[in-house]
Amino acid sequence: MALKHYEVVFIVTPVLSDSETTEAIAKFENHLKEASADVYSSEDMGLRKLAYPIDKKSTGHYHLFEFKADPSIIARFELELKRDENILRFLTVSLDKHGVAFNERRRNGEWSKKSETEEKSA
């Protein structure tokens, strides 16, 4: 079956320590790699304030994966996320060609405010 582009965002619970968080994230990256998915981007979106409390937590550690995989592995991967009690929420989205192009440009920091301010100060 043809491979598809996906992106998955999940929220790791804030009660974990830094090393535990990276461990949890690495676990899911390994899951994907074992299922022969091509994880071409792994981005830490940082600890953020949630717009509404989830499981009585007001913050969460956001993480983003972008990968290319066979559609049949998604259900199994989502089940793993669901079973892990350290994951507050997750969302998997399949990307169309515009989404893939957009994410690539975003990753290269074409319009990020941070790089603009850095350039100005430099």
Next chain:
Amino acid sequence: MSLQNEPINRKQERTKKYCRFTKYGVKYIDFKDSEFLLKFLNEQGKILPRRLTGNSQKFQKKIATSVKRARQLALLPYVADGLK
């Protein structure tokens, strides 16, 4: 100042509404960019209708989908009071 009312030319004052995505060639709307999506919400966090935003049908639909995804991930609230 005369007592007579001056003619009001309303048609000229009104600028034509346009879809900003079609105009600037934006093809994809990122659900992770909550700051951008905030432009299409009112103070209660409701999605603004097409007649106010001027978006084309195609992009209004995409905005709605992105806002709903952002809500699921707690980037945007479902209900709010004084969001802006």
